[in-house]
Amino acid sequence: MSPRKAPRPGLVLDVDASTPPVLFHHGENFRMEKLPVGRSRIIYPAEPLRGLTDPEQAIRDALDNPIDSEPLKALMSPDMKLTIAFDDISLPLPPMRKPDIRQRIIEAVLDIAAEVGVDDVHIIAALALHRRMTEDELRHAVGDRVYDAFAPSGRLYNHDAEDPDGMTHLGETLHGEEVQISKRAVDSDLTVYVNINLVSMDGGHKSTATGLSGYTALRHHHNVDTMQKSKSFMDPPNSELHTKNWRQGDVIRNAGVKIFQIETTINNNTFGETGPLSMLQKREWEWTGRDRAKFLAMQGGLNYMTASARRKVFHNWKAPYELTSVQAGEIEAVHKVTTENTFAQHLVPVEGQTDIMTMGLPYICPYNVNSVMNPILVAVLGLGYFFNMYRGKPLVREGGVLIMSHPTPWDFNPVHHPSYIDFFEQVLAETTDPHEIERKYEKQYAEDEWYRHLYRTSYAYHGVHPFYMWYWCSHALQHLGQVIVVGGDPKAVRRLGFRPASTLQDALEMATDTVGPQPTITHYHNPPMLMADVK
């Protein structure tokens, strides 16, 4: 263990007259906001758990002593087909400092394969319908040694869910859900899946059933009905998304696809305990003079920068995450341990729901790494991810109000998000009802040849991806009475179906239309990551 002080658990702070203004992330900037005294509370994340002191040894131990499985070495033979799949650019957030966990694990797996004498090895970025990773991004994830050894010969590549020759249909679940994954994985004698389990939704059967899958299979759980029945999709026993992935996982297993699952958890040391952003993961009243000076200097500098320069600065940040656990072996047994380790870092007990939930949205979400956070991604980060970071009950009561802070620019990256632009301009201009959107437009976007071409050959998210983002919001949209965005582009905010507000005070005033006077307020102080365990 590292010689740091014992990490403190998360905290629910009742706001009183002495509570200093609270930090709200606001895209590539920040706001300091005063919350009403006596009826507000702030949920702070736990401090970063201690990292493993010897990650390499921990990885070797996990591979040699897997859970409910033979050691990895015993599963290998010289003439076998070995596939190593790994999580794509969407994990972790922000990207972690080198060496990436994936590099460490893949090198350990390849060491064993080399010792056994395995020749036929493919390494696949399991990105499902996400955009392809660039060479730099692949190098960052797997390291230069692995990249240089496998990429030039075409044995390290991005998964292509639209390759007619690269996907295999494995059948259907008892509920009629089709199962389709990478042909290479199906044909392999062993597929080793390397996960970074940033949140409790990640990993398990979802790794293969989603990561190596395509539209044919994904549409069975990436839909409005599934998302509205997942309460929440971060809580596996109550997640319809989880249930359907597990059913598809059973089909994959029964089809004889052998998978050796490696899962890892990291702490929430997102901004570092020292360094230029360290104050962002401190509680405000513990900010030192140096923290305040750094923050003011940073804000002063950001105000003079263009939006793209600010974006560049923040997307260059690599988080000093530390590995807190690594486990390998049989998928379900491994995932059970992983989920406990994830919850150990993220869960914060919270008593009761609130009328208004406030949150500051940061500059990054899973789908805009090195890219623009467009309005649809703003919606999915707030309503899809942060709203769903609960166990038990949503933090905000049914019919309550969600107030998000983000500039929400009407800005898109045309390379990464081409179908998002059309979705925003055409679909959302007509309706924001997820059911109607799904029924009227999904198929057309999913099967559009141009989007398909860009997904396969450029660096574009799949044509159907913006639909999934909107579905991701559907549980929150169904649950909430109103969504207000503070400091956002009013036009873009209205297009999303939300209400714009200039200041938090205005937003709180507007919220009383829905929840009545003197509402209770809960601020979700994230990132670093936290998950509310609401009783």
Add this chain to the structure above:
Amino acid sequence: MTAVSNYRAKISQRLAGSEVPMVGRLRRPLQALPFPYTAPTIPQSVDVPEKRGVTGTDFPTDWARTEPARRTRAVLIDTMVRPVMAGLAQPTRRGVDRLSGLEGPAVFAANHHSHVDTPLLLSSLPTPWRHRAVIGAAADYFFGSRLTGALSALVIGAIPIDRTKISRASTDLARDLIDEGWSLVVFPEGGRSPDGWGQPFRGGAAFIAKRTSTPVVPVHIEGTGRILRKGKSTPTRSRTTITFGEPLYCGEDEDARAFNTRIEARVAELADEAMTNWWDARKRAHEQDTPRLTGPQTASWRRVWELDADAPKAMGTSSTRWPR
């Protein structure tokens, strides 16, 4: 309001002591700024985390007792502090002869009115102890920052003492230093007098002395409150008297609390001796009629009134009670 009346108002504020000093005036606009321009306030429901690191009782002072630092301090005390004190405080030192039989380290326990007490007492100690003494200084005040901590340790040989409680760290440090032959200067009141009268003695000095079987030398300092009382920022010249008492030893059956009471009583007797004469003070002591250091238990204004009525005036100041 005219310029003249403005000026008069300012003068009367200054004389009444209610004028906001220049530093305070400059700081006010800054204090009006919100966090993060100013330091954050702490929510009432939050336990303030203990400051870790090098300030407070954790401040390292070993380096200040190395031979080069000790010699530097000796030079500073003899060539700077002592002449300055001679000019500012014009000390009369009484009872030094009572220490003639004392050998080895001792705990010097004195009353406390002013920041001047420390340099005055330190420079007034007889030579066997003057250059081998450490001052027990409030950890939260003198060692609150690295700069003040380092200066305190170097110039006056301060060691951090937790004045809120008898802490193990403080007592262990004091014991080790006494074992190494260092004498300890402490102000058992725990802080400067807020109104000119003394405060009840806290048990730290007695506890350390008992634990280390070291004699306690009671000391009374008179007059430093007139030079630089608490709340005042500019010193005024005035005469002072430092009276050393006979060393006291903690009896075998005596607990630290009783010993502390005895030390406080002895300092009160020395105060009486300084204000009157030895003979009258001794008689009152035997009759158990020595005035208490803490003054009459009455309304605060009457305490101030009584103190002021008998006090000699600071040098060069008017004898009138009211500003003209």
